Amino acid sequence: MPTVAEILIPLAIDTPYSYVVPHGLAVEVGDVVQIPLGPRETVGVVWTVAESVGGSNLRPVTGVIDVPRLGGTLRGLVDWIARYTLAPKGSALAMVLRLPDEAAGAEIARVAVKISGKPPTRATAARSKVLAIAADGESRGKSALAKEAGVSLSVVDGLIDDGALDAIAIAPEPVAPVPDPDHPRTPLSEAQADAVAALEAAFDESARAGAVKPVLLEGVTGSGKTEVYFEAVAACVRGGKQALILMPEIALTAQFLDRFAERFGVRPAAWHSGIGGRRRERLRAAVASGEAKVVVGARSALFLPFAQLGLIVVDEEHETAYKQEDGVHYHARDMAVVRGRLEGCPVLLASATPSIESRVNAARGRYDHLILPERFGGRRLPDIAAIDMRRDPPERGSFISPPLVNAVKHTLERGEQALLFLNRRGYAPLTLCRACGHRYQCRNCSTWLVEHRFRRALVCHQCGYTERRPEACTNCGAFDHLTPCGPGVERIAEEAAALFPDKRIIVLSSDFPGGAERLRQELDAVAAGECDLVVGTQLVAKGHNFPGLTLVGVLDADIGLTSGDPRAAERTFQLLQQVTGRAGRGEKPGRALVQTYQPEHPVIAALLSGDAERFYAEEIAAREAAGLPPFGRLAALIVSGTDKAAAEAHGQALAREADPPPGIMVLGPAEAPLALIRGRHRFRLLVKTERNIDMQAYLREWLARAPKPRGNVKVTIDVDPQSFCRRQGASAARPCTRSEQC
DNA sequence: AGCACGCCGACT
DNA sequence: GTCGGCGTGCTC
Numbered sequence: 001m002p003t004v005a006e007i008l009i010p011l012a013i014d015t016p017y018s019y020v021v022p023h024g025l026a027v028e029v030g031d032v033v034q035i036p037l038g039p040r041e042t043v044g045v046v047w048t049v050a051e052s053v054g055g056s057n058l059r060p061v062t063g064v065i066d067v068p069r070l071g072g073t074l075r076g077l078v079d080w081i082a083r084y085t086l087a088p089k090g091s092a093l094a095m096v097l098r099l100p101d102e103a104a105g106a107e108i109a110r111v112a113v114k115i116s117g118k119p120p121t122r123a124t125a126a127r128s129k130v131l132a133i134a135a136d137g138e139s140r141g142k143s144a145l146a147k148e149a150g151v152s153l154s155v156v157d158g159l160i161d162d163g164a165l166d167a168i169a170i171a172p173e174p175v176a177p178v179p180d181p182d183h184p185r186t187p188l189s190e191a192q193a194d195a196v197a198a199l200e201a202a203f204d205e206s207a208r209a210g211a212v213k214p215v216l217l218e219g220v221t222g223s224g225k226t227e228v229y230f231e232a233v234a235a236c237v238r239g240g241k242q243a244l245i246l247m248p249e250i251a252l253t254a255q256f257l258d259r260f261a262e263r264f265g266v267r268p269a270a271w272h273s274g275i276g277g278r279r280r281e282r283l284r285a286a287v288a289s290g291e292a293k294v295v296v297g298a299r300s301a302l303f304l305p306f307a308q309l310g311l312i313v314v315d316e317e318h319e320t321a322y323k324q325e326d327g328v329h330y331h332a333r334d335m336a337v338v339r340g341r342l343e344g345c346p347v348l349l350a351s352a353t354p355s356i357e358s359r360v361n362a363a364r365g366r367y368d369h370l371i372l373p374e375r376f377g378g379r380r381l382p383d384i385a386a387i388d389m390r391r392d393p394p395e396r397g398s399f400i401s402p403p404l405v406n407a408v409k410h411t412l413e414r415g416e417q418a419l420l421f422l423n424r425r426g427y428a429p430l431t432l433c434r435a436c437g438h439r440y441q442c443r444n445c446s447t448w449l450v451e452h453r454f455r456r457a458l459v460c461h462q463c464g465y466t467e468r469r470p471e472a473c474t475n476c477g478a479f480d481h482l483t484p485c486g487p488g489v490e491r492i493a494e495e496a497a498a499l500f501p502d503k504r505i506i507v508l509s510s511d512f513p514g515g516a517e518r519l520r521q522e523l524d525a526v527a528a529g530e531c532d533l534v535v536g537t538q539l540v541a542k543g544h545n546f547p548g549l550t551l552v553g554v555l556d557a558d559i560g561l562t563s564g565d566p567r568a569a570e571r572t573f574q575l576l577q578q579v580t581g582r583a584g585r586g587e588k589p590g591r592a593l594v595q596t597y598q599p600e601h602p603v604i605a606a607l608l609s610g611d612a613e614r615f616y617a618e619e620i621a622a623r624e625a626a627g628l629p630p631f632g633r634l635a636a637l638i639v640s641g642t643d644k645a646a647a648e649a650h651g652q653a654l655a656r657e658a659d660p661p662p663g664i665m666v667l668g669p670a671e672a673p674l675a676l677i678r679g680r681h682r683f684r685l686l687v688k689t690e691r692n693i694d695m696q697a698y699l700r701e702w703l704a705r706a707p708k709p710r711g712n713v714k715v716t717i718d719v720d721p722q723s724f725c726r727r728q729g730a731s732a733a734r735p736c737t738r739s740e741q742c
Numbered sequence: 743a744g745c746a747c748g749c750c751g752a753c754t
Numbered sequence: 755g756t757c758g759g760c761g762t763g764c765t766c
Contacts, residue, residue, distance in 0.1 A: 006766095007766080009743095009765085009766090010743085011743055011744090011765085012743080013764090013765080015766095016766085017765080017766035018766050019766065020766095035766085036765095036766090037743095037744095037765055037766080038744080038745070038746095038764075038765045038766095039744085039745070039765090040743095040744070040745085040765095042743085042744095042765095057766090058766060059766065094743090122758080122759080124759070124760090126759080126760070127759090142743095143743090151760085151761095152760065152761055152762085153743085153744095154759080154760055154761075155759080155760070155761095157744090158758090158759070158760080
């Protein structure tokens with residue numbers, strides 16, 4: 001009888017394909033094999049092997065590739081993720097199997113594409129969309145670019161063949177040394193030592209119980225969470241096992257790697273999207289052999305083939321960067337919990353401002369909850385005070401109120417640093433003609449164009465559409481009547497420069513000229529004190545630590561509170577908590593001043609009083625009442641995009657087909673989460689769901705029988721947020737309800 | 743992912 | 755008419 005292997009191929013295919021194993025070839029489950037597929041040869045992973053009658057019509061396995069076999073836990077993870085996220089199994093496998101190109105026998109793959117400068121021989125609407133996005137000169141993944149432009153891959157391929165886009169590979173660097181868990185270190189505070197002990201006890205307890213319970217480690221900014229989980233990492237390494245520390249991409253800074261080096265003597269192996277080529281493969285091999293003891297990585301590190309994983313830490317667990325929005329939709333934090341369960345290793349979630357769903361999981365006893373109440377080294381939290389903008393309005397035409405101007409002035413006079421925070425890029429969010437009332441609007445989306453004064457352009461923050469800032473009104477022709485309305489960071493910097501002409505002021509936002517590398521250098525320079533006043537967007541709230549910073553001024557705390565995103569309150573609270581926490585992380589105490597028109601709003605009130613507990617309690621109650629995440633079953637159907645009316649109509653048609661009908665939320669492009677509208681689809685539809693795997697299978701059927709929208713439309717099922725239901729027999733007819741323990 | 747196929751507007 | 759661009763579906 002011939003041996004038949006079911007082989008999963010890392011392509012968007014949901015089922016394994018059958019191949020016959022030729023005589024003399026030994027093939028085992030988990031082997032990476034080379035196989036024919038259509039006209040070419042590809043790789044795949046053996047999912048099952050069986051003796052079988054027949055099978056003579058099957059094509060044969062070409063050979064086994066000499067790389068470590070895929071372990072049971074990783075195969076389990078692939079199955080689990082595919083099922084949970086409704087992605088084809090092959091796509092989930094592809095995340096695990098980013099093979100060395102050499103081993104696959106292929107020449108250097110097109111890793112990324114970049115604009116060449118050569119115009120295409122032919123210009124079409126689809127092509128110009130792609131080129132408009134690539135125009136910034138950044139390199140992007142091929143499919144990412146196609147997705148962003150809202151066109152199919154063949155457009156990008158066409159442009160590569162035409163020479164308008166260059167296909168490029170990414171460059172390598174060297175791999176990781178062995179961390180020393182007993183490297184001399186500064187002693188822990190009492191609270192930290194207690195937390196370390198509690199952590200060990202929790203891990204021991206769950207090891208005894210036979211099932212590892214994730215631990216949520218919550219500690220205010222500056223309480224030393226990192227030092228606490230470093231001890232857990234040290235214990236893991238002492239035990240001869242490997243540890244994985246997941247971080248959001250932006251937080252993976254040189255600063256963090258140095259901190260690790262201070263504790264362990266060497267820098268850890270770092271894994272992120274930027275590492276490629278040979279280095280990537282050497283690191284993967286070191287992980288698979290068990291030689292790499294600690295890996296610090298962005299979400300994709302979750303799929304590395306660890307030989308003996310002993311601990312997963314998810315730092316800043318609330319960060320949205322953990323959500324993968326394209327291809328397979330997954331949340332790395334939750335998949336970390338799944339991997340921990342499959343590996344039987346502890347998982348530690350750390351945050352100063354945990355996500356609602358992790359708080360809920362902790363409250364229900366699904367996670368253990370550890371709290372670090374105080375700041376490290378006796379440092380105090382910054383004092384936070386509100387500036388009520390109704391009582392202390394700024395002067396006409398300016399945005400910094402007198403009390404804040406004063407505070408900045410005194411801070412700078414003492415030689416300390418100040419930060420003015422405004423989460424809005426550019427100069428002004430709206431440009432208006434005072435002569436005719438014309439408002440500059442994006443021609444793709446129904447959003448206002450944001451003025452970027454440095455670039456002399458009007459830019460759509462949704463789709464990237466850009467035009468030159470006109471001299472005269474394009475509608476009525478009047479000169480000198482175009483008026484910027486409202487502030488962006490550039491405008492605040494202008495105002496600050498007028499107030500403090502002899503101070504060094506820098507604007508830090510994601511469109512910093514010179515790209516990510518320059519920005520990183522600039523952040524280091526600011527941390528070193530080479531600047532007096534920073535005007536920044538949310539970018540400065542995360543990752544980087546500025547020791548000389550003693551004052552944070554929040555220019556508009558109310559931004560974001562009115563957005564239609566169901567997570568608006570949570571996000572705003574987290575962001576403001578983080579950014580105000582930036583003050584006073586050095587020697588000197590810090591304070592924060594928050595400009596607001598609604599100091600009594602629950603989010604602002606919680607921030608001012610420092611009563612996070614109350615915020616969480618109120619937010620959880622509100623969500624529960626509204627059936628929003630993490631409590632709704634089919635939490636919401638969010639439709640949004642450039643054509644709001646079409647989106648709403650289709651959303652309602654879909655909802656009518658569902659049983660029970662979900663809540664619909666129709667968002668204009670301006671209110672919707674950015675990720676939802678990227679790309680120029682007529683509209684996008686995001687189905688938010690959670691908890692129940694069977695509910696998702698039901699959703700798949702529902703979408704299959706529901707009316708198909710016409711035109712450039714995208715439908716996505718988003719598994720958000722995940723608090724797991726493992727109850728047997730849950731189904732669409734009898735889904736989990738919130739009263740049930742699962 | 744790559745490749746064939748088929749549809750559709752543009753143009754010697 | 756056919757040619758190139760582009761979306762769709764298939765690959766054991």
